[in-house]
Amino acid sequence: PSQAFLLAVEVLWEFQYLVKACFIRTDKILLLCSGLNLLYGKPTGKAFSGNLIRQPLVHMERLELLRNVCRDAALRNLSHTAVSKFVLDRIFVCDKHKILFCQTPKVGNTQWKKVLIVLNGAFSSIEEIPENIVHDHEKNGLPRLSSFSDSEIKKRLNLYFKFFIVRDPFERLISAFKDKFVHNPRFEPWYRHEIAPGIIRKYRKNRTETKGLQFEDFVRYLGDPNHRWLDVQFGDHIIHWVTYVELCAPCEITYSVIGHHETLEDDAPYILKAAGIDHLVSYPTIPPGITVYNKTKVERYFSGVSKRDIRRLYARFEGDFKLFGYREPDFLLN
Numbered sequence: 541p542s543q544a545f546l547l548a549v550e551v552l553w554e555f556q557y558l559v560k561a562c563f564i565r566t567d568k569i570l571l572l573c574s575g576l577n578l579l580y581g582k583p584t585g586k587a588f589s590g591n592l593i594r595q596p597l598v599h600m601e602r603l604e605l606l607r608n609v610c611r612d613a614a615l616r617n618l619s620h621t622a623v624s625k626f627v628l629d630r631i632f633v634c635d636k637h638k639i640l641f642c643q644t645p646k647v648g649n650t651q652w653k654k655v656l657i658v659l660n661g662a663f664s665s666i667e668e669i670p671e672n673i674v675h676d677h678e679k680n681g682l683p684r685l686s687s688f689s690d691s692e693i694k695k696r697l698n699l700y701f702k703f704f705i706v707r708d709p710f711e712r713l714i715s716a717f718k719d720k721f722v723h724n725p726r727f728e729p730w731y732r733h734e735i736a737p738g739i740i741r742k743y744r745k746n747r748t749e750t751k752g753l754q755f756e757d758f759v760r761y762l763g764d765p766n767h768r769w770l771d772v773q774f775g776d777h778i779i780h781w782v783t784y785v786e787l788c789a790p791c792e793i794t795y796s797v798i799g800h801h802e803t804l805e806d807d808a809p810y811i812l813k814a815a816g817i818d819h820l821v822s823y824p825t826i827p828p829g830i831t832v833y834n835k836t837k838v839e840r841y842f843s844g845v846s847k848r849d850i851r852r853l854y855a856r857f858e859g860d861f862k863l864f865g866y867r868e869p870d871f872l873l874n
Contacts, residue, residue: 595810602798602865609863610791618783618859620791627789628686630779633696634659637817640685640696642704642788645780646715647801648831650674651824652705655812656682658821666824697793701815704788707801708833709860710853710869713762714755714841716780721753735774742770756845763852784860791863798864804831835871842872 610619621627630643634656641656643649653674654666662681663669673679685693720731736753743760761767762781771778779787790798797814799807808823842850850872854861861868 599797605865606790606863615859615862619785619863621785621789623789623792625686629684630787631685632656632682633685638700639815640700640702644704644706644784644787646712647705647707655821659817702795703797703811705799705801706784706864708866709857710838713781717755717758720780735777738770755841759845759849759853763849763856783857801831802833
């Protein structure tokens with residue numbers, strides 16, 4: 541950290557003041573202020589907890605890593621994408637509180653949608669929201685950024701608080717596979733009856749095998765450099781397994797905060813504070829252990845997948861691993 545940055549930390553610690561969130565993209569000192577989300581000039585009367593100082597530093601480090609990887613020419617094809625309608629469709633808008641949330645399915649997005657639905661005034665509390673309303677974009681009161689004019693889109697991207705959540709990329713793919721092709725709790729029959737047969741026809745090695753879609757079939761599809769041929773047929777259903785880069789364009793859009801599913805217990809309240817909405821809504825209770833990375837589960841799912849197919853899968857998702865600080869899964873690749 542620079543001397544100016546360390547001085548800012550020392551000053552904040554010394555005077556124990558709270559200053560209101562101030563998101564200035566390129567200034568580390570002001571970014572620290574925004575992270576602390578303190579109130580103008582009001583002494584708290586309490587010493588800062590270690591976490592209050594540590595949390596902003598963690599989030600600053602994440603954004604710094606993101607910027608560095610975005611500048612890496614060797615990873616450009618894996619880290620950059622156009623801010624297309626596909627990306628703008630993923631971003632939900634709360635004009636009332638100047639917030640943009642990019643949806644990254646299979647990373648606890650349902651709960652964040654509930655937070656925004658309450659903030660937009662469609663319901664007065666999270667508990668009141670029926671589950672079938674959350675994902676019904678005709679009824680949930682969540683406009684997509686794509687629904688605005690080009691000038692309005694640009695204004696919101698420049699001025700609003702912007703965030704999204706990530707998790708270990710391979711564990712997210714396991715979650716997508718289980719949710720859409722095994723359990724399918726929301727009863728979306730097209731995953732099993734249309735998408736799964738399409739993947740099986742093209743990627744199953746043993747043609748005599750009659751079981752439904754297996755994880756190795758899914759991995760073979762995702763790791764195929766020519767996967768886009770099927771993606772076009774599957775339409776927007778692919779949002780559950782495409783990369784974070786393809787969903788949210790993190791190198792093109794300057795996000796304020798990137799939360800991690802593995803540290804959601806800390807990140808959720810931090811995001812609410814940084815966005816200035818912690819007094820209006822709370823993130824739903826997180827069941828114990830649900831956000832912890834499960835290496836044993838990852839090993840079990842990948843145990844039937846060939847090293848060649850795992851390496852091809854990693855080659856596609858390497859940008860996600862590098863941009864968000866997830867370790868290369870050596871235990872699978874070697």
